[in-house]
Amino acid sequence: xxxxxxxxxxxxxxxxxxxxxxxxxxxxxxxxxxxxxxxxxxxxxxxxxxxxxxxxxxxxxxxxxxxxxxxxxxxxxxxxxxxxxxxxxxxxxxxxxxxxxxxxxxxxxxxxxxxxxxxxxxxxxxxxxxxxxxxxxxxxxxxxxxxxxxxxxxxxxxxxxxxxxxxxxxxxxxxxxxxxxxxxxxxxxxxxxxxxxxxxxxxxxxxxxxxxxxxxxxxxxxxxxxxxxxxxxxxxxxxxxxxxxxxxxxxxxxxxxxxxxxxxxxxx
Amino acid sequence: xxxxxxxxxxxxxxxxxxxxxxxxxxxxxxxxxxxxxxxxxxxxxxxxxxxxxxxxxxxxxxxxxxxxxxxxxxxxxxxxxxxxxxxxxxxxxxxxxxxxxxxxxxxxxxxxxxxxxxxxxxxxxxxxxxxxxxxxxxxxxxxxxxxxxxxxxxxxxxxxxxxxxxxxxxxxxxxxxxxxxxxxxxxxxxxxxxxxxxxxxxxxxxxxxxxxxxxxxxxxxxxxxxxxxxxxxxxxxxxxxxxxxxxxxxxxxxxxxxxxxxxxxxxxxxxxxxxxxxxxxxxxxxxxxxxxxxxxxxxxxxxxxxxxxxxxxxxxxxxx
Numbered sequence: 001x002x003x004x005x006x007x008x009x010x011x012x013x014x015x016x017x018x019x020x021x022x023x024x025x026x027x028x029x030x031x032x033x034x035x036x037x038x039x040x041x042x043x044x045x046x047x048x049x050x051x052x053x054x055x056x057x058x059x060x061x062x063x064x065x066x067x068x069x070x071x072x073x074x075x076x077x078x079x080x081x082x083x084x085x086x087x088x089x090x091x092x093x094x095x096x097x098x099x100x101x102x103x104x105x106x107x108x109x110x111x112x113x114x115x116x117x118x119x120x121x122x123x124x125x126x127x128x129x130x131x132x133x134x135x136x137x138x139x140x141x142x143x144x145x146x147x148x149x150x151x152x153x154x155x156x157x158x159x160x161x162x163x164x165x166x167x168x169x170x171x172x173x174x175x176x177x178x179x180x181x182x183x184x185x186x187x188x189x190x191x192x193x194x195x196x197x198x199x200x201x202x203x204x205x206x207x208x209x210x211x212x213x214x215x216x217x218x219x220x221x222x223x224x225x226x227x228x229x230x231x232x233x234x235x236x237x238x239x240x241x242x243x244x245x246x247x248x249x250x251x252x253x254x255x256x257x258x259x260x261x262x263x264x265x266x267x268x
Numbered sequence: 269x270x271x272x273x274x275x276x277x278x279x280x281x282x283x284x285x286x287x288x289x290x291x292x293x294x295x296x297x298x299x300x301x302x303x304x305x306x307x308x309x310x311x312x313x314x315x316x317x318x319x320x321x322x323x324x325x326x327x328x329x330x331x332x333x334x335x336x337x338x339x340x341x342x343x344x345x346x347x348x349x350x351x352x353x354x355x356x357x358x359x360x361x362x363x364x365x366x367x368x369x370x371x372x373x374x375x376x377x378x379x380x381x382x383x384x385x386x387x388x389x390x391x392x393x394x395x396x397x398x399x400x401x402x403x404x405x406x407x408x409x410x411x412x413x414x415x416x417x418x419x420x421x422x423x424x425x426x427x428x429x430x431x432x433x434x435x436x437x438x439x440x441x442x443x444x445x446x447x448x449x450x451x452x453x454x455x456x457x458x459x460x461x462x463x464x465x466x467x468x469x470x471x472x473x474x475x476x477x478x479x480x481x482x483x484x485x486x487x488x489x490x491x492x493x494x495x496x497x498x499x500x501x502x503x504x505x506x507x508x509x510x511x512x513x514x515x516x517x518x519x520x521x522x523x524x525x526x527x528x529x530x531x532x533x534x535x536x537x538x539x540x541x542x543x544x545x546x547x548x549x550x551x552x553x554x555x556x557x558x559x560x561x562x563x564x565x566x567x568x569x570x571x572x573x574x575x576x577x578x579x580x581x582x583x584x585x586x587x588x
Contacts, residue, residue, distance in 0.1 A: 002378065003376055006372065006375045006376055007376075010361070010372055013363070013364075014361065014363055017363035018363065080359050081355065081357075081358070081359045082359050082360055082361055083327075084322075084325075084327060084353075084355035084358070084359075085353070085354075085355060085358055085360065085373075085417070085420060086376075087325070087326070087327060088325045088326075088327070088348060088351065088352075088353040089348060089373060089376040089377065090345045090346075090348040090349045090376060090377060090378075091345070091348075091376060092345065264329070266327070266328040266329060267322070267327040267328060268281070268322075268328065
C-alpha cells in the first residue's frame, strides 16, 4: 500500500507539473462567461442551462483527462525507459500499475471537486441575484444538493474510463489505446440499443454479436443522470448503490486484467 | 553463497511479422559471481549484455533457465532492497529535480523523510551534482543524467550494484570519478557487476570478467588469463622529422608505416624489434623531437574477432 501511495503521489505531481490542472481555469472561465451570457438572453431557464452546462463540462473535462492521461500512464514509462529504474526498486509490478491508476484517480477527484465547487459558487451567485418570484418557478433550488448524486456517478464513470484506458495502455500504443477507450465509451453509451438489436434485425448472428457486446462492454449510460438531476427528478439511493456496485466491480475486473497482462510483459 | 548465479539462462525474442522466428538474444548463460567482486561483463554491442541485466532485474522474463541473486530468485522484493541498478542511457522523470527523484526512490525503499534528504544530499555530492540538483532533470546533460543514474543505483547502500555501461556519456573526468566510485563501493564490500564494451574500464577495475559474443558466453575468468596483453608494436609520434630521415629509417625496416600528421610531425608504427628506444634515439639524433611513444596491444575487439571468427551459426532459430 505504501508503494502504491508513493507512485500515486508522483503521478499527481506529474499532472500538476504538466499543467493538467489548467483545465480548471478554462472550466471556470467557461462557466462564468456562460452564466453571464445566458442571463442576458433567457429568463428563468438560465439556472437549468448552467446546471446542464456545468455537469456536462465536469464530465467532458474529466473524460478528456481520464482518456488522454490514462493511455500514456504506462506507455510513457516504457517508451521513455523510466520504468527501467523504477521496477527494480522494491515493488511488485501490480503495485506500480495500481499506483499509476490511483494517481490519476487522485488527479481526477481533485479536478472534479474543484469544478464542483466552482459550479456551486456560480449557481449560488445566480440564486442570490435572482428575484424571489422567478426563483419560485425553478423546479429545484440553484444549489440543489441532488447534483452531487450526478457528480458522484460522473466520478464513478471516470474511474471506469481510467481503468479501461490503463488496461489498453499496458499492451498497446497511445493512439490505439485512445481509439479503443473512446470506442468502448461510445458503445457503452448505446448499450441499451445493443440489447434490443435482436428485435429489429433478422440476422440471428448479428443479434448474438450485439448481445455479446452488450454483456461485455460496460453500460456507461447507467452513470448518466445529469438530465434527471437538472429537471429535479428523484434519483433513488438504491439506484445509486447498485450502479456504484456495478461500476466498482467492473473497475476491479478491468484492473485485474491489466495487472495480469502487465505482470507478464517484457520491457525490451 | 554466490552474489549472482545463472543457470542456462536463455532469452529468445520473436522477430518478423509475416514469418515470426525466434531470435536468440541470450543462449544458455551459466555464470557465478562471488560476493565482493568487481565483475566486468564484456562484449561488443549486441552481445546480450543488456539482455542479461534486464533478465537479472526481471524487466524481461527468460525463455528458459534460471537466475538467482543472493540465493533468491530474481524479482524477489527482499533482494530488490539489497540491489541497485543503473540502466543503459538512463532516463528519469524530467519534471522532477535530482533531489526530488532521489527522494521519491528513497520513499519506495521506505526511508523516512529525513533519511531521504540526507542520502540524496550525500549521494549528489558524491557523484558531483552541485547546485543543479534543484533544476528539473529535463535541463540535465547526458553526462549529468548518468551521474544521477549512478546516485539512484546506490541510494540504498546496496550489497550488489548492477551498472549497464556506467561510463557511457561521461567525459574523461567523469569516467575517472566513476572508476573511483566503483572502487570505493568494492572497498565497502559491495559486489559490482558492470557491463562494458571498453576493455580499459575492465582492465582497471575488474577482479574477474565474462565475455559475451552473439548471445553466448565466450569465456569467464580473470581478464589477464584470457587476453594476452602482449605488446605487438609501438606507435611513435615525433615532430621536426625530415623526409630524408624518415625514408632512411623506413629503408632499414624500422618503421612499418608512417602517417603525416602535420608539417614535420609524423605518427609512426614501429615493429617489436628493434626496440623502440633504438629507433627513437636514431630519429632524435637526426633532429626529430619525441612527442609520444605508446605500446600497441591487443584490444578486446581483436580478441573477439579471434574468438568468434568462423562462427557462422545464426542467432535465428528455425521453427519446425
